[in-house]
Amino acid sequence: MNKFFLLIVVLFCLSIAQRASAQLKGFSIGPYGELAFPTGDFQKDFKTGVGVGAQADIRLIKSWAATGSIGYMYFRGKDVMDPTTGNEYKVPDLKAVPIRVGVKYRPIPLLYLKLESGTAALSGKNYSGSAFILSPGVGLKILGFDFQAKYEAWMKDGTKGFWGLKAGWNF
Structure with missing residues (x-):
């Protein structure tokens, strides 16, 4: 719950920062929503994930931009069968706060x-x-x-990968 509250505070601060920097050419910021479709072993234990957050872009040179985002992702655990005992159990839900930075290139x-x-x-x-x-x-x-298709891999004790569809609005 604390992370959800933190996300709301961050989104509010980003909204204020966007209004203050509206005069900056080449800068955009806005909210997004995303769907995440687990793959591989991650798919065996989790259902489709959902996420929300805020993203920002800063134009660098010509066709290049720096990008960043902070969000909240939620994956509901599935009911799975233990192959050794035959007992069914529920995989605990996974929650995450992803913070990403990177580059965009516009061909x-x-x-x-x-x-x-x-x-x-x-x-x-x-x-x-x-x-x-x-x-x-x-x-x-x-x-x-802003519409995006991506593959995202989270690496810790193996890889949790998913295909994602992201839709957002940039101011």
């Missing part, structure tokens, strides 16, 4: 390629600590709308 005006990395603070009944994030993706930015 053409509406299309961009991005590569982000960062850290995800994991929490939940059986989860703690931080995971390293690596996330390549491709996106479309039309007017203020």
Whole structure:
């Protein structure tokens, strides 16, 4: 709950910062929502994840931009069967606060390629600590709308990977 409150405070602060820096050309900030479709072993234990957060872009040179985001992700655990005992049990839910930074490259005006990395603070009944994030993706930015498809890997005690669809609005 504390992390959710922290996220609300961060989003509020980012909203105020956006208004204060509205005069900066080449800077955008805004909220996003995302769906995450687990793959591999991660898919065996977790259902589709959901997330919300805030993202920002700063134009660097020509077709390059720096990007960053902070968010909250939630994956509901599945009911799985223990192969040795035959007993069914529920995998605990996974919650995370991912913080990502990276670069975007625009080969053409509406299309961009991005590569982000960062850290995800994991929490939940059986989860703690931080995971390293690596996330390549491709996106479309039309007017203020930002649509993105990506693959994201969280690396800690193995890899938890998922395909993601992200939609946001940039001011």
